[in-house]
Amino acid sequence: MIHLPDRAVLRLSGEDANSWLANLVTCDIAGLKPGGGxxxxxxTPQGKILFDFLATTDEDGRLYLDTDRGKAGDFAKRLSFYRLRAKVAVEDLSEGWSVHAALPPGITPGADAIAFADPRHPGLGQRILMxxxxxxxxxxxxxxxARRIGLGIPEGGKDFAFGDTFPHEALMDMLDGVDFKKGCYVxxxxxxxxQHRGTARTRILPVTAKSPLPATGTExxxxxxxxxxxxxxxxxxxxALLRLDRVEEGAxxxxxxxxxxxxxxxxxPGWWKAPAEAQKASA
Known part of the structure; x- marks a missing residue:
């Protein structure tokens, strides 16, 4: 297992936790089962990513959110802000829990661990919360x-800025991070x-060079x-987060x-969908 020190865990419990979170976030929480992710x-109300996460559930129906460690505290506070009268408890487990990755073929985790398949790409194997x-x-x-980058899978805080990126720009429409058939959410x-107008001009794409690449954030x-x-x-x-129209025009x-x-x-990457294909899949 590979401990990922920049990841943390939030836990949501209570009889309303599942339906409550489903009404807030982009993905389908209602259909989530143990072992799935x-x-x-x-x-934001303007449609930009405040926090992203990998979600799973346990046999008792509690939800676990694997998220950016630097944003975990703020994420827990924002969720609590939306709690109102819902019967749900939000816990920040950053201090006691750790997040790990197990690349294919994966492992059999210990009894206390929460394991699930990384939903973004099978090549990323399992996520294990301990x-x-x-x-x-x-x-x-x-x-x-290096494996994640080679597969073309972006990660919040590294490849896109929180609070300044639309889900389409972070490829969430192509990697099942947005359920276009579920009900309303923020x-x-x-x-x-x-999605329906096909107005996403900026996307994250893999790039290669003949020498080592410069620092993150380079123009x-x-x-x-x-x-x-x-x-x-x-x-x-x-x-790289690229303006596709300018790249095509320049080429x-x-x-x-x-x-x-x-x-x-x-x-x-091989899994890339043309915008028309992505729209057809969500129809």
């Missing part, structure tokens, strides 16, 4: 993120409009125009995509 987000501290192996963590109107340009921002990277492979003119004078090549 969902990728989802809590949005009521115990973890030991950090920096090399193993780097290998995990920010739903904006997200649905983007990417094509010709003399800004075209995006570099996210996380592993050697010469990375993820047609024979212009080069660059970050700090390093030439980049875009490589769409």
């Amino acid at each position: 969902r990728w989802g987000a809590l949005l 009521p115990a501290a973890g030991v950090v192996d920096e090399a193993a963590v780097a290998a995990y993120h 920010g739903q109107e904006v997200v649905s409009r983007m 990417i340009r094509i010709g003399d125009k800004p075209a995006g921002t570099l996210g996380s990277s592993a050697g010469s492979r990375g993820l 047609q003119k024979g212009e080069t995509l660059k970050a700090d004078e390093i030439e980049l090549m875009v490589a769409k």
